[in-house]
Amino acid sequence: MSYFIQSIRELIAVDGAWVPGGDDQSLYLRPFMFAKEAFLGVRPAHKVAYYLIASPSGAYFKGGVNPVSIWLSEDFARAGKGGTGAAKTGGNYAASLLPQAEAYENECDQVVFLDQDGNVEELGGMNIVFVYKDGTLVTPQSDSILEGITRESLLQLARDRGHKIEGRNVSLQEWREGVASGDIVEVFACGTAAVVTPIGVLKGKDFFDEQPAGTLALSLREELTDIQYGRREDRHNWLVRLDA
Numbered sequence: 001m002s003y004f005i006q007s008i009r010e011l012i013a014v015d016g017a018w019v020p021g022g023d024d025q026s027l028y029l030r031p032f033m034f035a036k037e038a039f040l041g042v043r044p045a046h047k048v049a050y051y052l053i054a055s056p057s058g059a060y061f062k063g064g065v066n067p068v069s070i071w072l073s074e075d076f077a078r079a080g081k082g083g084t085g086a087a088k089t090g091g092n093y094a095a096s097l098l099p100q101a102e103a104y105e106n107e108c109d110q111v112v113f114l115d116q117d118g119n120v121e122e123l124g125g126m127n128i129v130f131v132y133k134d135g136t137l138v139t140p141q142s143d144s145i146l147e148g149i150t151r152e153s154l155l156q157l158a159r160d161r162g163h164k165i166e167g168r169n170v171s172l173q174e175w176r177e178g179v180a181s182g183d184i185v186e187v188f189a190c191g192t193a194a195v196v197t198p199i200g201v202l203k204g205k206d207f208f209d210e211q212p213a214g215t216l217a218l219s220l221r222e223e224l225t226d227i228q229y230g231r232r233e234d235r236h237n238w239l240v241r242l243d244a
């Protein structure tokens with residue numbers, strides 16, 4: 001058994017009573033590591049401390065899942081080509097916080113980033129998926145995107161249902177034109193905390209594009225949460241029993 005799974009088992013052995021029992025509630029687990037040695041200087045660490053902390057967490061959306069509005073960050077990047085954007089490092093969110101504040105100023109819930117060539121990358125802390133009218137799901141692929149487990153799981157469920165999946169560049173132009181022409185029928189964001197969030201609006205400095213409302217995002221969300229809560233068969237063996 002991996003040290004990681006072992007650490008979760010040990011935490012649950014002590015703190016299992018903190019696992020909440022209500023609908024859509026969970027015990028949020030946050031593993032992290034940092035260099036821990038008596039040394040000042042710049043080099044990879046020889047010794048690290050690993051911690052696992054937990055907190056009971058309520059339903060992310062109170063009163064149902066609502067579509068979010070997204071602000072297009074044109075002046076800031078979250079990650080750069082060849083950088084650390086693909087890793088959940090301590091600084092992962094730092095670069096997204098100022099653009100996120102800009103999103104709030106523009107009355108948007110979240111921010112979406114482009115790469116230097118104008119391709120869509122992801123939100124500050126969620127991956128993005130486009131649903132095309134022929135049923136294909138397209139998600140941006142690049143070494144500066146954090147490849148979330150939620151996206152991977154949802155795409156697997158969609159594949160199981162017979163949807164075609166593509167990981168490739170999606171330019172901002174393709175997104176906007178696809179919505180305008182009706183080729184793109186749904187856009188959603190995904191990540192551990194919210195699982196799936198439909199995107200209702202994309203707003204930029206000089207445009208405001210309403211996004212089409214579909215049903216796939218919420219149906220995939222329901223299937224994944226059903227598996228997580230043990231209400232549906234775990235056919236890919238994603239679950240690990242901790243109290244056994």
Ligand SMILES: *Cc1c(COP(=O)(O)O)cnc(C)c1O
Nearest residue numbers: 125126127146148149150191192
């Ligand atoms: C955490 C995170 C995600 C989502 O990853 P999950 O493993 O699905 O929780 C996506 N993008 C960024 C930048 C993230 O930090």
